[in-house]
Amino acid sequence: MGQTEARATAVRETAETETVPQPVEMAVQERRFNLRKLLVVIVLYLAAFWTLVPMYWVAISSIKSLRDLAHIPPRFFPTDPRLDAWVTIFERRILENVYNSLVVATLATVICLIIAVPAAYAATRMRLPFKFVAIVVGLMGLVALLPPIASAIPLFLLGSDLGIIDEKYTLIILYTVLNTAFAVWVLRGTFMDVPMDVEEAALMDGDTRFGAVRRILLPLIFPSLFSIAILLFIFNWNEYIIALYFVNSMKTMTLPIAIQAQIPQHELDWGVVSAAGTIAVFPVLVAAFTLQRFLVRGLTFGVASGQ
Amino acid sequence: MTVQQTVSPLPGQGASGANRVDTQPPPPQGMWSELFSFRDNRLGVMLIVPSLLALILVQFYPIVYNFWLILTSEKGEWIGLANLSRLTRDTIFHGALIFSLKMGVVVVPMCLLVGLGLALLVHSDYAGRKAIWISILIIPLMVSEIVAGMMWKIMYHPTLGLVNVPLAALGIEPIIWLVKADTAFIALCVVEIWRISPLAFLLLYAGLNQVPRDIYEAAAVDGATRWRAFWDMTLPYIRPMFAIATILVFVWSTRTIGTIAATTQGGPGRATWNLSWYIYGMSFQRLKPHYASAAVLVMLLMTYIAGTIFVRYLWVERRSR
Numbered sequence: 370m371g372q373t374e375a376r377a378t379a380v381r382e383t384a385e386t387e388t389v390p391q392p393v394e395m396a397v398q399e400r401r402f403n404l405r406k407l408l409v410v411i412v413l414y415l416a417a418f419w420t421l422v423p424m425y426w427v428a429i430s431s432i433k434s435l436r437d438l439a440h441i442p443p444r445f446f447p448t449d450p451r452l453d454a455w456v457t458i459f460e461r462r463i464l465e466n467v468y469n470s471l472v473v474a475t476l477a478t479v480i481c482l483i484i485a486v487p488a489a490y491a492a493t494r495m496r497l498p499f500k501f502v503a504i505v506v507g508l509m510g511l512v513a514l515l516p517p518i519a520s521a522i523p524l525f526l527l528g529s530d531l532g533i534i535d536e537k538y539t540l541i542i543l544y545t546v547l548n549t550a551f552a553v554w555v556l557r558g559t560f561m562d563v564p565m566d567v568e569e570a571a572l573m574d575g576d577t578r579f580g581a582v583r584r585i586l587l588p589l590i591f592p593s594l595f596s597i598a599i600l601l602f603i604f605n606w607n608e609y610i611i612a613l614y615f616v617n618s619m620k621t622m623t624l625p626i627a628i629q630a631q632i633p634q635h636e637l638d639w640g641v642v643s644a645a646g647t648i649a650v651f652p653v654l655v656a657a658f659t660l661q662r663f664l665v666r667g668l669t670f671g672v673a674s675g676q
Numbered sequence: 677m678t679v680q681q682t683v684s685p686l687p688g689q690g691a692s693g694a695n696r697v698d699t700q701p702p703p704p705q706g707m708w709s710e711l712f713s714f715r716d717n718r719l720g721v722m723l724i725v726p727s728l729l730a731l732i733l734v735q736f737y738p739i740v741y742n743f744w745l746i747l748t749s750e751k752g753e754w755i756g757l758a759n760l761s762r763l764t765r766d767t768i769f770h771g772a773l774i775f776s777l778k779m780g781v782v783v784v785p786m787c788l789l790v791g792l793g794l795a796l797l798v799h800s801d802y803a804g805r806k807a808i809w810i811s812i813l814i815i816p817l818m819v820s821e822i823v824a825g826m827m828w829k830i831m832y833h834p835t836l837g838l839v840n841v842p843l844a845a846l847g848i849e850p851i852i853w854l855v856k857a858d859t860a861f862i863a864l865c866v867v868e869i870w871r872i873s874p875l876a877f878l879l880l881y882a883g884l885n886q887v888p889r890d891i892y893e894a895a896a897v898d899g900a901t902r903w904r905a906f907w908d909m910t911l912p913y914i915r916p917m918f919a920i921a922t923i924l925v926f927v928w929s930t931r932t933i934g935t936i937a938a939t940t941q942g943g944p945g946r947a948t949w950n951l952s953w954y955i956y957g958m959s960f961q962r963l964k965p966h967y968a969s970a971a972v973l974v975m976l977l978m979t980y981i982a983g984t985i986f987v988r989y990l991w992v993e994r995r996s997r
Contacts, residue, residue, distance in 0.1 A: 405802060406802040409797050409800055409802035409803060410802065410803070410804070412793075412797055413794075413797055413798070413803060413809055416794055416797075416813060417809070417812045417813065419870070420812060420813055420815055420816060420870075420874075421812065421815070422831075422838065423824075423827040423828060423830075423831055423870070424815070424819075424827065426827070426830060426831060426838055427826075427827045427830060430830055430836060438835075438836060439835065441835055442841050442844060443835065443836055443837065443838060443841065484726040484727055484730060485727060487723035487724070487726075488723055488724045488726065488727035488728075490723060491719075491720040491721075491723035491724045492724065495719070495720035495723075515735065515976070515979070516927070516930070516931040516952065516975060516976075516979070517931070518931065518933065518952050518955050518956065518972070518975075519738065519739075519742070519972045519975065519976055520734050520735065520738040521959075522738075522742070522745070522955070522959050522965045522968060522969055522972065523737065523738035523741040523742055523745070523969075524734065524738060525959075525960075525965070526741075526745075526965060527737075527741075543734070545730070546730035546731075546733050546734045547734050549726075549727050549730035549731065549734075550727070550730070550731050550734075550735065553727050603818050606820070607818070607819070607820035607821070607823075608820075609820055609821055609822050609933070609934045610933055610934075610952075610956075613933075613937075613956065613960070614960060624820075625820045625822045625823065625934070626822075628820075628822055628823060628826055629822050629826075629934075629937060629938065632826055632829065632938055639830065639833070639836055642826060642830075643830065646823050646826050646827060649819075649820060649823045650819055650823060653815070653818040653819060654815065656818070657811050657812075657814070657815050657818060658811060661807055661808075661810070661811035662807070
């Protein structure tokens with residue numbers, strides 16, 4: 370008992386000073402501790418500033434009055450906030466673009482998971498008849514490297530032949546299939562992390578395979594599944610290159626394309642495009658702070674399982 | 677945590693393991709197919725077919741079709757390798773290729789440096805709430821490339837923008853960034869570093885988390901300095917992650933199209949055309965998809981070669997240790 374306590378104290382001490390306690394070094398450590406911490410924190414604050422300042426600048430530009438926009442040097446805080454740009458952007462029916470983006474991103478995410486989860490399950494939990502199927506699943510990890518623009522031209526020509534350019538369902542189908550390989554690959558890693566024994570036990574107890582999946586496996590992988598869903602949604606929400614080829618009219622125009630359409634080539638309307646950009650970034654920022662646990666997990670997951 | 681609760685009270689967990697042992701040894705974890713001994717081929721195939729179709733539609737079909745496009749003219753006639761040979765003489769294409777490579781040479785090391793530095797800082801014990809730092813630092817990853825370009829276009833704007841303000845404080849004349857070729861290149865590189873370095877940060881941070889902590893204690897006992905500990909232990913450990921980060925950063929920086937579309941539109945002149953912009957311009961604006969496909973092939977080859985080199989020199993070396 371006494372021994373355990375002693376060890377616990379030793380561990381605690383090590384954790385506090387972060388080195389093996391050595392009298393001389395500890396003294397040095399003590400003195401440099403605050404300075405080092407201060408430096409680290411300052412650099413991190415600078416990095417955060419560097420990350421966030423373009424977003425702040427866009428948001429602030431959207432509510433600046435024309436006088437403030439023309440002011441030199443530019444003002445860090447607006448003196449006379451106006452909502453003119455926001456009125457204009459809503460008059461230009463940006464909400465329709467938001468709606469399009471929401472519908473396309475949500476449906477593509479859901480359908481993608483519906484396709485990918487069974488495939489990942491089959492790839493990890495079942496004996497597959499053809500070796501090549503396993504190889505194909507392995508290849509899915511590699512195709513994440515292929516640039517989307519490489520698929521864009523053939524798909525665009527195929528789409529024009531079929532006459533399905535500029536339809537929302539085309540975008541949904543394309544976003545679904547473009548992400549499927551990635552989703553299967555990441556989900557495969559998730560499934561492999563769950564030990565088989567648990568499910569096997571449920572099956573031995575007379576549960577059906579579907580019951581075992583629903584009652585045992587799905588609850589276990591739910592956090593990862595949710596992370597991957599968020600990630601896919603963000604991919605779809607931001608997708609630009611495929612939309613560039615497949616969007617021709619307001620009917621299908623997603624937010625990234627709408628923002629491109631708002632960017633003035635001449636000196637007009639900077640407030641309006643700032644407002645549009647703020648609308649596009651807002652959900653992402655909210656997601657970053659409310660769902661940070663899932664998001665970081667989802668973002669790191671793909672790579673961790675790729676090893 | 678709820679997970680553990682659902683799992684542990686299950687009866688027969690140990691028993692099933694015991695039953696299995698006398699017929700066959702427990703299957704190795706992490707293998708694909710040997711995990712379950714149930715024979716359910718048909719169901720498995722049915723589950724995997726939709727994904728397979730998706731893969732064929734968006735990955736294999738386009739690659740095969742791409743070769744067909746390269747070998748035919750815009751009117752659909754067979755012209756052999758004429759598209760490729762035309763590409764080798766196309767000075768616009770040369771410019772775009774060189775611009776992409778130049779950008780890669782600047783952006784990849786910078787992103788890795790920034791990413792590694794931030795990963796080490798956040799990983800150190802001095803960073804307080806790690807989760808908050810991480811979620812702030814990875815925000816650029818979640819911003820669409822066109823939006824990132826648009827933001828930076830405003831930042832670089834001669835009167836609206838913030839970039840010239842600190843320069844003016846240093847007494848430098850305001851620079852009109854996106855109008856001249858060399859400043860536009862620097863400006864685009866900065867946008868790319870802003871956009872992509874969080875990717876390197878995230879990957880390398882994940883790599884650092886896999887380094888076992890006790891090796892540092894052992895090293896401290898042996899009297900190793902922090903620098904040596906970093907050089908001899910941390911770096912070899914995160915080497916695979918470093919390779920992955922290098923490849924992904926390179927791929928991301930070459931496929932950029934939104935930032936260019938938002939900022940320079942390839943200008944001034946054709947000074948900021950990169951490969952993606954060239955492919956887009958040729959296929960969509962000039963309606964020469966067959967010719968543009970030849971450039972797609974070059975892009976794929978570039979990705980493949982870069983991937984092979986990085987894997988060979990960064991990843992494999994650790995395996996052989």
